[in-house]
Amino acid sequence: MKRISVASVLGLTVAWLGLAGIASAQEPIKVGAFLSVTGPAAFLGDPEQKTLDLYVEKLNAAGGVLGRRLELVAYDSAGDAEKARTFARRLIEQDKVDVIVGGSTTGETMAVVPLVEAAGIPFISLAGAVVIIEPVKKWVFKTPHTDRMACEKIFVDMRSRGVAKIALISGSGGFDKSMRAECLKVAAQDKIDIVADESYGAGDADMTAQLTKIRTTPGVQAVLNAGFGQGPAIVTKNFRQIGMTVPLYQSHGVASKEYVKLSGEAAEGVRLPAAALLVAESLADSDPQKKVVVGYKRDYEGRFKSEVSTFGGHAYDGLMLAVEAMKRAGSADKAKVRDALEATRGYMGTAGVVNMSAQDHMGLDLTAFRMLEVRKGDWTLVK
Amino acid sequence: MSAQLAQYLLSGITIGAIYALVALGFSIIFNASHVINFAQGEFVMIGGMTTVSLAGTGLPVPAAMVAAVLLSALVGLALEKFAVEPARGAPVVTLVIITIGASILLRGIAALVWDKKLHTLAPFSGNTPIEVAGAALLPQSLWVVGVTLAIVLALSWFFGRTLLGKAMLATSTQRTAAQLVGINVRRVLFVSFGLSAGLGAVAGILITPITLTSWDVGVMLGLKGFAAAVLGGLGSGPGAVLGGVLLGVAESLSAGYVSSAYKDVIAFVLMLAMLFFMPTGILGSRAAERV
Amino acid sequence: MISWLSSPRRGGLLALLAVIAALPLALPNNYFYEVAILVGLNAIVCVGLNLLIGYAGQISLGHAGFFGLGAYGSAILSTRFDWPPLVSIAAATLGVGAIAYLIGRPILRLKGHYLAMATLGMGVIVSIVAATEDRWTGGPDGMPVKPLGVLGATISGEGTWYWVVGALLLAAVWLSLNLVESPTGRALRALSASEVAAEVSGIDSARQKVRVFVISALFAAVAGSLTAHYSGFITPSKLSFFHSIEFVTMVVFGGMASTYGAVVGAAVLTTLPQLLTVFRDYEMVVFGAVMMGTMIFMPKGLVPSLGELAARKDPR
Numbered sequence: 001m002k003r004i005s006v007a008s009v010l011g012l013t014v015a016w017l018g019l020a021g022i023a024s025a026q027e028p029i030k031v032g033a034f035l036s037v038t039g040p041a042a043f044l045g046d047p048e049q050k051t052l053d054l055y056v057e058k059l060n061a062a063g064g065v066l067g068r069r070l071e072l073v074a075y076d077s078a079g080d081a082e083k084a085r086t087f088a089r090r091l092i093e094q095d096k097v098d099v100i101v102g103g104s105t106t107g108e109t110m111a112v113v114p115l116v117e118a119a120g121i122p123f124i125s126l127a128g129a130v131v132i133i134e135p136v137k138k139w140v141f142k143t144p145h146t147d148r149m150a151c152e153k154i155f156v157d158m159r160s161r162g163v164a165k166i167a168l169i170s171g172s173g174g175f176d177k178s179m180r181a182e183c184l185k186v187a188a189q190d191k192i193d194i195v196a197d198e199s200y201g202a203g204d205a206d207m208t209a210q211l212t213k214i215r216t217t218p219g220v221q222a223v224l225n226a227g228f229g230q231g232p233a234i235v236t237k238n239f240r241q242i243g244m245t246v247p248l249y250q251s252h253g254v255a256s257k258e259y260v261k262l263s264g265e266a267a268e269g270v271r272l273p274a275a276a277l278l279v280a281e282s283l284a285d286s287d288p289q290k291k292v293v294v295g296y297k298r299d300y301e302g303r304f305k306s307e308v309s310t311f312g313g314h315a316y317d318g319l320m321l322a323v324e325a326m327k328r329a330g331s332a333d334k335a336k337v338r339d340a341l342e343a344t345r346g347y348m349g350t351a352g353v354v355n356m357s358a359q360d361h362m363g364l365d366l367t368a369f370r371m372l373e374v375r376k377g378d379w380t381l382v383k
Numbered sequence: 384m385s386a387q388l389a390q391y392l393l394s395g396i397t398i399g400a401i402y403a404l405v406a407l408g409f410s411i412i413f414n415a416s417h418v419i420n421f422a423q424g425e426f427v428m429i430g431g432m433t434t435v436s437l438a439g440t441g442l443p444v445p446a447a448m449v450a451a452v453l454l455s456a457l458v459g460l461a462l463e464k465f466a467v468e469p470a471r472g473a474p475v476v477t478l479v480i481i482t483i484g485a486s487i488l489l490r491g492i493a494a495l496v497w498d499k500k501l502h503t504l505a506p507f508s509g510n511t512p513i514e515v516a517g518a519a520l521l522p523q524s525l526w527v528v529g530v531t532l533a534i535v536l537a538l539s540w541f542f543g544r545t546l547l548g549k550a551m552l553a554t555s556t557q558r559t560a561a562q563l564v565g566i567n568v569r570r571v572l573f574v575s576f577g578l579s580a581g582l583g584a585v586a587g588i589l590i591t592p593i594t595l596t597s598w599d600v601g602v603m604l605g606l607k608g609f610a611a612a613v614l615g616g617l618g619s620g621p622g623a624v625l626g627g628v629l630l631g632v633a634e635s636l637s638a639g640y641v642s643s644a645y646k647d648v649i650a651f652v653l654m655l656a657m658l659f660f661m662p663t664g665i666l667g668s669r670a671a672e673r674v
Numbered sequence: 675m676i677s678w679l680s681s682p683r684r685g686g687l688l689a690l691l692a693v694i695a696a697l698p699l700a701l702p703n704n705y706f707y708e709v710a711i712l713v714g715l716n717a718i719v720c721v722g723l724n725l726l727i728g729y730a731g732q733i734s735l736g737h738a739g740f741f742g743l744g745a746y747g748s749a750i751l752s753t754r755f756d757w758p759p760l761v762s763i764a765a766a767t768l769g770v771g772a773i774a775y776l777i778g779r780p781i782l783r784l785k786g787h788y789l790a791m792a793t794l795g796m797g798v799i800v801s802i803v804a805a806t807e808d809r810w811t812g813g814p815d816g817m818p819v820k821p822l823g824v825l826g827a828t829i830s831g832e833g834t835w836y837w838v839v840g841a842l843l844l845a846a847v848w849l850s851l852n853l854v855e856s857p858t859g860r861a862l863r864a865l866s867a868s869e870v871a872a873e874v875s876g877i878d879s880a881r882q883k884v885r886v887f888v889i890s891a892l893f894a895a896v897a898g899s900l901t902a903h904y905s906g907f908i909t910p911s912k913l914s915f916f917h918s919i920e921f922v923t924m925v926v927f928g929g930m931a932s933t934y935g936a937v938v939g940a941a942v943l944t945t946l947p948q949l950l951t952v953f954r955d956y957e958m959v960v961f962g963a964v965m966m967g968t969m970i971f972m973p974k975g976l977v978p979s980l981g982e983l984a985a986r987k988d989p990r
Contacts, residue, residue: 086712206397212391230595470973480966
């Protein structure tokens with residue numbers, strides 16, 4: 001009797017532990033996200049949310065990551081830094097996520113940085129300003145190109161057309177101001193002289209006054225609009241309206257078909273730096289990025305019936321980088337994932353090839369940006 | 384006149400006409416009820432967005448426009464019936480919160496029903512700018528200014544010649560007296576909301592080809608239209624138009640000659656100055672609520 | 675004993691103290707502490723704003739401006755000029771008080787909708803300036819803020835902040851209750867009932883209005899600077915028109931002319947967005963509906979309406 005019961009107790013215990021082991025192995029890997037799905041940055045957060053939803057679903061359908069299901073816990077921070085902070089705290093303390101992908105805007109990202117550094121959890125930001133990764137912070141990474149890179153790419157293209165003196169026009173939003181500051185900083189070293197610097201407000205309906213001022217400034221050979229959202233489309237229309245013919249450059253902030261549609265014929269000839277995602281199909285077959293961007297484009301457009309945007313692409317890159325890092329680290333342990341993220345080499349994303357290091361938590365270089373020009377309502381690659 | 388100045392003036396007048404239409408909406412409701420309708424900007428949004436989405440389903444654009452104006456008027460009527468009327472007689476604070484709550488609600492619904500992207504309409508008569516005194520004027524601007532003038536004329540006929548219009552004027556001047564002579568004040572209130580909402584929608588449709596539309600386009604437009612109404616005199620139709628044009632031109636000139644960064648502040652600084660020194664505005668009635 | 679406890683000053687304060695002391699038992703992690711701290715900070719603003727709106731019968735649609743000026747003032751002084759944080763907070767608060775005094779006189783001559791518009795305009799101007807002057811304020815993306823240090827020790831950690839904010843909230847409520855029952859308080863209530871009658875009885879209504887305006891601005895500024903130091907970060911959205919509306923809604927929802935109502939209003943409306951995350955896309959709709967619904971069906975606010983219900987059930 002006793003032998004049987006000892007054996008059965010032992011057997012039950014082993015079975016119980018085994019079950020517990022399986023159960024904890026079945027415990028999902030939690031990916032936390034806070035995005036500006038509503039509010040002034042909904043332009044960004046909406047495609048980001050959709051992308052994360054779509055790919056978490058696909059990854060789970062393909063068996064999950066490390067044999068575990070992925071669970072997405074996402075909150076809407078509506079572009080508000082305070083809300084972002086509270087939600088980040090909720091993700092860390094209450095939901096106990098393993099990694100955070102989010103922060104559609106720089107303001108929200110920066111507000112969360114101290115929390116993330118104190119809690120020791122890897123955080124991949126989807127915002128653009130260079131200040132996020134410079135100075136480099138241990139737990140903070142980002143996927144979009146920096147605004148400084150956008151300026152540099154544009155300046156290089158301008159120089160190749162013989163342009164040396166330009167006018168700058170930007171809006172009042174965080175993205176606009178950050179990019180304007182970066183462009184002013186790197187202009188001199190890129191041999192560009194900014195002779196006029198105008199700005200407009202959020203929701204402004206008419207920029208002809210500012211553009212007229214620019215037109216009457218002597219020596220302006222090109223205009224750079226560091227903007228995002230509604231402003232650049234109106235600037236573009238006003239530009240043609242008052243008959244300006246010098247080259248007009250936009251920022252990567254309007255790298256979407258929306259901008260082209262909204263500006264109509266006025267967008268003809270406008271150039272901007274953007275990820276190859278926008279011209280996925282016209283990439284050469286030998287282009288190493290083609291497979292990733294075409295794949296993402298088909299998945300996104302097929303599911304959501306709306307044009308793909310680079311912002312959604314950033315979210316894709318963020319999620320996939322985290323997943324790749326987990327696979328390489330062999331676990332979802334925060335410190336191991338962080339180290340694995342930092343060791344990312346040669347990862348091909350929608351933004352470009354990513355090579356991270358201890359000093360570079362973004363990993364993109366200038367080749368990740370392609371210069372595009374609008375022709376007949378569509379993007380074309382500028383060779 | 385230098386071409387630069389001409390450009391500033393023309394764009395100022397265009398944007399001013401837009402502010403004027405929004406301000407008119409504020410004034411009509413204020414006249415009838417002494418309520419500041421913070422949801423006025425959302426009517427502008429509803430006009431533009433409805434037209435865009437209906438036109439997108441294949442409906443011919445003119446039909447979409449009419450439908451949009453009717454829908455907006457319905458929303459205005461609903462707002463009056465279900466939100467403002469139950470709170471009649473409540474203190475100012477309560478009414479302010481109700482209309483602000485309504486604007487948040489409408490925006491939230493708009494974001495759900497439509498999307499969060501920007502949209503545009505084709506300009507009514509093409510995009511080729513017309514040269515005036517060295518400045519470039521868009522044909523659409525002519526539409527905006529023209530329709531605004533037409534509406535102002537129609538409204539002055541309405542208020543001056545029709546019974547309902549005169550009833551509305553009487554209510555705004557002295558509510559009790561109006562009731563005493565048999566005017567159905569509740570109906571006047573009801574109609575004023577519908578009328579304002581319709582006006583707002585017309586403004587939204589007119590300006591979408593120039594300024595684009597989206598679910599939250601009403602926020603800033605509402606605030607600026609509001610400032611314009613105060614400038615010209617709350618409750619005065621010509622005042623609303625004058626205030627709108629003044630504001631638009633002031634913004635444009637300051638952006639051109641002073642600093643484009645602070646352009647948005649101009650509207651509110653002017654409004655504050657007006658409130659401090661002449662609260663009833665340039666053309667408003669002399670009775671002010673001051674101690 | 676019961677009558678001693680039922681006096682708002684003593685009984686209510688004790689009850690509030692008990693709640694603040696006992697709450698940590700129900701807070702499982704730092705996230706809950708953070709929400710509680712935010713509730714406390716918002717409550718401080720609302721208690722002050724309630725004096726202006728509920729007792730004095732005025733209106734302010736720009737109070738986020740005072741909140742934000744206090745926040746930015748302290749942030750800039752402590753982070754850019756390296757002043758000790760406590761001094762920065764004090765200086766920012768006094769500065770805001772001075773500004774409130776200067777603009778109080780002209781602005782409070784207006785009434786009703788005109789006053790609403792003027793305060794709205796002020797608030798918007800301040801928020802645009804904060805977003806534009808990026809050399810000082812860091813622009814629309816905001817700026818980081820030094821943590822709060824008192825006599826060498828840094829106040830950090832949710833637990834410590836909780837007690838700091840809790841103590842300040844108690845102080846704010848106590849001040850407010852005292853003010854309401856003082857001659858000034860009676861003058862304010864007379865004022866809100868009828869300004870003309872009050873003047874006739876010898877009350878200098880202009881002076882009293884400015885006084886309560888300044889006090890409410892001070893409360894907002896203190897809460898603002900503390901929020902800046904607590905979050906370690908400040909952005910111009912804290913100064914926005916929407917934030918001003920949130921404060922007014924909290925006061926009116928909780929109950930005008932009720933100090934505890936202001937606290938309750940702050941508590942409910944600060945935690946509501948956290949609860950509404952379930953609704954993801956419907957947050958705005960629900961918030962707008964709550965604002966409208968409360969004003970239409972419970973125009974006196976939550977606490978007074980509940981009080982009325984209780985009184986009706988117990989006709990003594």
